[in-house]
Amino acid sequence: MAAASLSPSRRAWQRFRRNRLGYWSLLIFCALVVLSLFAELLSNDRPLVVRYEGQTYWPMVHDYPETTFGGDFATPTDYLDPFIRQQITRGDNWAVYAPNPYGPKTLNYFAKAPNPSAPTVDNWLGTDDRGRDLLAQLIYGFRVSVLFALALTAIGTVLGIVTGAIQGFYGGRTDLAFQRFIEIWSAMPELYLLIIFSALLAPSLGLLLVLLSLFGWMGLSDYVRAEFLRNRQLDYVRAARAMGLTSGQIIWRHVLPNSLTPVVTFLPFRMSAAILALTSLDFLGLGVPPGTPSLGELLSQGKNNIDAWWISLSTFGVLVVTLLLLTFMGDALRDALDPRKQELA
Amino acid sequence: MSEGRTLLDIRKLRVAFNGQPVVHGLDLQIAPGEKLALVGESGSGKTVSALSLLGLVQNAQVSGQAWFQGQDLLTLDEKALRGVRGGDIAVVFQEPMTALNPLYTVGEQIAEVLQLKRGLTRAQAGAAVVELLAATGIAEPARRAGAFPHQLSGGQRQRALIAMALASRPRLLLADEPTTALDVTVRGQILDLLADLQRQHDMAVLLITHDLNLVRRFADRVAVMERGHLVEEGTVASVFAAPAHAYTRQLLASRPQRQVTESVSGAAPAPALLQARGLRVSYPVPLPGLRGWFRQGAFVALQDADFALAPGTTLGVVGESGSGKSTLALAVLGLVPHQGTLKVAGSDWPTARKAGQLRALRRRVQVVFQDPFSSLSPRMTVEQIVGEGLGIHEPALSAAQRRERVLEALADVGLLADRSEGAQWLSRYPHEFSGGQRQRLAIARALIVKPELLVLDEPTSALDVTVQRQVLELLQRLQRERGLSYLLITHDIDVIRAMAHEVLVMKDGQIVERGPCLPLLDSPVHPYTQTLVRMAD
Numbered sequence A: 001m002a003a004a005s006l007s008p009s010r011r012a013w014q015r016f017r018r019n020r021l022g023y024w025s026l027l028i029f030c031a032l033v034v035l036s037l038f039a040e041l042l043s044n045d046r047p048l049v050v051r052y053e054g055q056t057y058w059p060m061v062h063d064y065p066e067t068t069f070g071g072d073f074a075t076p077t078d079y080l081d082p083f084i085r086q087q088i089t090r091g092d093n094w095a096v097y098a099p100n101p102y103g104p105k106t107l108n109y110f111a112k113a114p115n116p117s118a119p120t121v122d123n124w125l126g127t128d129d130r131g132r133d134l135l136a137q138l139i140y141g142f143r144v145s146v147l148f149a150l151a152l153t154a155i156g157t158v159l160g161i162v163t164g165a166i167q168g169f170y171g172g173r174t175d176l177a178f179q180r181f182i183e184i185w186s187a188m189p190e191l192y193l194l195i196i197f198s199a200l201l202a203p204s205l206g207l208l209l210v211l212l213s214l215f216g217w218m219g220l221s222d223y224v225r226a227e228f229l230r231n232r233q234l235d236y237v238r239a240a241r242a243m244g245l246t247s248g249q250i251i252w253r254h255v256l257p258n259s260l261t262p263v264v265t266f267l268p269f270r271m272s273a274a275i276l277a278l279t280s281l282d283f284l285g286l287g288v289p290p291g292t293p294s295l296g297e298l299l300s301q302g303k304n305n306i307d308a309w310w311i312s313l314s315t316f317g318v319l320v321v322t323l324l325l326l327t328f329m330g331d332a333l334r335d336a337l338d339p340r341k342q343e344l345a
Numbered sequence B: 001m002s003e004g005r006t007l008l009d010i011r012k013l014r015v016a017f018n019g020q021p022v023v024h025g026l027d028l029q030i031a032p033g034e035k036l037a038l039v040g041e042s043g044s045g046k047t048v049s050a051l052s053l054l055g056l057v058q059n060a061q062v063s064g065q066a067w068f069q070g071q072d073l074l075t076l077d078e079k080a081l082r083g084v085r086g087g088d089i090a091v092v093f094q095e096p097m098t099a100l101n102p103l104y105t106v107g108e109q110i111a112e113v114l115q116l117k118r119g120l121t122r123a124q125a126g127a128a129v130v131e132l133l134a135a136t137g138i139a140e141p142a143r144r145a146g147a148f149p150h151q152l153s154g155g156q157r158q159r160a161l162i163a164m165a166l167a168s169r170p171r172l173l174l175a176d177e178p179t180t181a182l183d184v185t186v187r188g189q190i191l192d193l194l195a196d197l198q199r200q201h202d203m204a205v206l207l208i209t210h211d212l213n214l215v216r217r218f219a220d221r222v223a224v225m226e227r228g229h230l231v232e233e234g235t236v237a238s239v240f241a242a243p244a245h246a247y248t249r250q251l252l253a254s255r256p257q258r259q260v261t262e263s264v265s266g267a268a269p270a271p272a273l274l275q276a277r278g279l280r281v282s283y284p285v286p287l288p289g290l291r292g293w294f295r296q297g298a299f300v301a302l303q304d305a306d307f308a309l310a311p312g313t314t315l316g317v318v319g320e321s322g323s324g325k326s327t328l329a330l331a332v333l334g335l336v337p338h339q340g341t342l343k344v345a346g347s348d349w350p351t352a353r354k355a356g357q358l359r360a361l362r363r364r365v366q367v368v369f370q371d372p373f374s375s376l377s378p379r380m381t382v383e384q385i386v387g388e389g390l391g392i393h394e395p396a397l398s399a400a401q402r403r404e405r406v407l408e409a410l411a412d413v414g415l416l417a418d419r420s421e422g423a424q425w426l427s428r429y430p431h432e433f434s435g436g437q438r439q440r441l442a443i444a445r446a447l448i449v450k451p452e453l454l455v456l457d458e459p460t461s462a463l464d465v466t467v468q469r470q471v472l473e474l475l476q477r478l479q480r481e482r483g484l485s486y487l488l489i490t491h492d493i494d495v496i497r498a499m500a501h502e503v504l505v506m507k508d509g510q511i512v513e514r515g516p517c518l519p520l521l522d523s524p525v526h527p528y529t530q531t532l533v534r535m536a537d
Helices: A008-018 A020-037 A082-089 A134-170 A172-186 A190-200 A205-216 A218-231 A235-243 A247-255 A261-284 A295-304 A309-337 A339-344 B046-053 B078-084 B106-118 B122-135 B154-166 B184-201 B212-218 B236-241 B246-252 B325-332 B349-355 B358-364 B382-393 B399-412 B419-426 B435-447 B465-482 B493-499 B517-522 B527-536
Strands: A049-052 A055-057 A094-096 B008-017 B020-030 B035-039 B060-068 B089-092 B172-176 B204-209 B221-226 B229-235 B274-286 B296-309 B314-318 B339-344 B365-368 B453-457 B485-490 B502-507 B510-516
Touching: A008 A020, A008 A309, A020 A134, A020 A309, A049 A082, A082 A094, A134 A172, A134 A205, A134 A218, A134 A247, A134 A261, A134 A295, A134 A309, A172 A218, A190 A205, A205 A218, A205 A261, A218 A247, A218 A261, A235 A247, A235 B365, A235 B382, A235 B435, A261 A295, A261 A309, A295 A309, B008 B046, B020 B035, B020 B046, B020 B229, B035 B046, B035 B212, B046 B060, B046 B172, B046 B204, B089 B154, B106 B122, B106 B154, B122 B154, B154 B184, B172 B184, B184 B204, B184 B212, B184 B527, B204 B212, B212 B236, B221 B236, B221 B246, B229 B236, B229 B246, B246 B465, B274 B325, B296 B325, B296 B502, B296 B510, B314 B325, B314 B493, B325 B339, B325 B453, B325 B485, B349 B358, B358 B365, B358 B382, B365 B435, B382 B399, B382 B419, B382 B435, B399 B419, B399 B435, B435 B465, B465 B485, B465 B493, B485 B493, B493 B517, B493 B527, B502 B517, B502 B527, B510 B517, B510 B527
Parallel strands: B035 B204, B035 B221, B089 B172, B172 B204, B314 B485, B314 B502, B365 B453, B453 B485
Antiparallel strands: A049 A055, A049 A094, B008 B020, B008 B060, B221 B229, B274 B296, B274 B339, B502 B510
16 A cells, blocks of 8 residues: 555656666666766866974965965965975875865866877866866866756746746737737847847856746747646646636645646756757857856867867766766656656556 | 457457556457447556557557468558558547547548548549538538537537448457547537448448446447456357446445435425526627627526425436536536525525625535545645635634544544544645545535535546445435535436436527426426436336
8 A cells, every 4th residue: 555655756756766777877877967066176276285393284275375385476376386285295294185186177287298188197177278178177077067057947847837827828819918928029130149249248158048938938828828728727626726726726735736847847957958059159259257167168279179089978978977977867757757658667 | 369350359469557567468359340338447458458459558568379361460561550440440540539639620620531441532522521521420521521619519529430440341340439529419429320331341340438327238249347357258149238347246236325314205395405496507709700899698507497496305417518507506516606596595696795695605605516636735734625615614623623523524424444544645735546545535525514505516527437436425424413405507418317306408508308307207207307317217
């Protein structure tokens, strides 16, 4: 009896788990995202902790001038400087470095190979044409992409659900007016707007988020609208109305939970579309402000330095793996929520 | 078994889905020119058995033998089966709207069969189509051949489908619930047509149905299936007269019984709980062309309806699809705007809405819908579904009190034999229940707020006959015990006969006949009522 009393969403989750590829993709993707959230611990040009002359320093959170560690200048310490390294590791002094001792913007002035450098013991995936470590850039670039995609997906989904619900539930003139508005709005040339705005305003992730969100909700809104149009006709909604529930209560308790299937199904695909959008805008130079670690900017570097194969290849690899994981998850989710499969199961 | 005596010989047919057997070794023979009815309730495997012979059931594991004209259908490959399908064995499906392709005219679809199966040329086929349609009794066959499926009525579509099945001059016709989707008055015509054609073409007909009236009217022999087993087989006369198996007896006895408190004549008439005078409901429809930009047309679904319902009695509303009876139910529920007077429990919807009394009035009028699958939200538990009304109308209740009331309601509708098993019911979801149980849940949801009037919109049409009888008995008991009033909407004369005190007969949005139930059904005056009653016998 206990096994029989699963809610529809619990049963969908069980079907999702049965798809091993999708399930493992979800686990791996989540692990990657969590790891990238702690990128500062993984890849940082500052040591995590330094013990120097009997005192403990936390360079990760505090700036210390070079004079602290016996240097000559009062400028912030460059921990890649061989002299500083020697100072903080000599005698009883010790320092704990991140596994990859470079940040995303770190320029290694003491590198042994010319830029861009092929993979070496110092730079595991090589450096880009400005001498920044590629692995560090990929880790931080992945984080920026995923967080941006999450935010864009969340905003687009909420907007899509709200607008779709209003159109579908109220129907009639509301629906008609909204549909015409969507037709006009979707005819706006999105790319030109991006180019214009990136020329007018200082480029930033926030601006990009706003601009892409302005247009990203329309596709989903149509699906939600169709689900609402169908579900509001069903008898349980009529029964709820006869029971005296308000429209808000009916939407929230009855129609919305039963209309979320397309929303959930599209989530991973929307994520991967958002990652791709950010990457391609960065590639064109319309995306994030210069200096932000970004996969698109790396790809464009790879194009400009075609013989530096490690740049394009490793970036390409990260993109492919990310998008593949998302696509596998999406496939599994679609199967799990397919009503026809539910009948067979 | 000689080949000449048997047209189709099914031996040990087993059908399974994903290892779950649904037909357990069916043995059945059909003689040439015989009318055999395969009867059973939903899930008995009757349709699956028949369609699996032609390889028309997907994802099924089929074993056994099915000898037809010297070959075993179950061993044929897809190509050979295609030759048999729509050739020597033709199928008529239940739902003529979905069985016809909406993109082609009816004539084109029939001509396709003629060209494929009989090798006619286009021109010959065109003439043959009109002939076939004429044979199925469609008026103006030449014109109808050029019509698209949506331009025909349900009965005409089913006739077109039969014409299509006949196009290949089959030896065996599989008719899968051919009249279930049709209105009562049309059902008889289609059945007579099938019988006529069967005689003319000397083909065998396997009629798959759950409707015993059809079997009695149509078949020579009947086979009864229960849960994948053939439980009884014999001539219609002998099985109906002396059913041997318990299940057959149960089926035959499932005609609903009248167990209502008859109103005492001579007692002072109580004030009506529901009273309508000149009730009219219309829906806006778009007008064609430029006019549609400025004005909307109106489709009148219900007009000039006068009726009254005394407390503790049942007002039956009978009619076919499109007669406006469901619109009447929605108007009484206050879910569609109406014109004319409609007094519900001493108030009316517009007044209640203005006075802020809408919720109070909603509590007094509740509803049970036809389809138990769409009337319960699939994502809510039993406790949420049944208890929702309490949250609205008695918000002062504590969680424990509310749960107690839900259990009480479940017990009232006969879902709980024992309170102790209640806890495990509350957290279950609708998909875990059968159709009959779901309908009881819907009744519990309505009853929990203690309504005075229950609108029953085809409450048993989607249920199997044996379950239908149980649900009707429940409704009758509730009425006797609590003095509930019912507005019962149905197309089924048997249900009306068992339940109603007063009857309205509706046709095309108007009430054509009214009166006390039994006298009206025994001697109907209006020709339409006469047809309805005749079809039910």
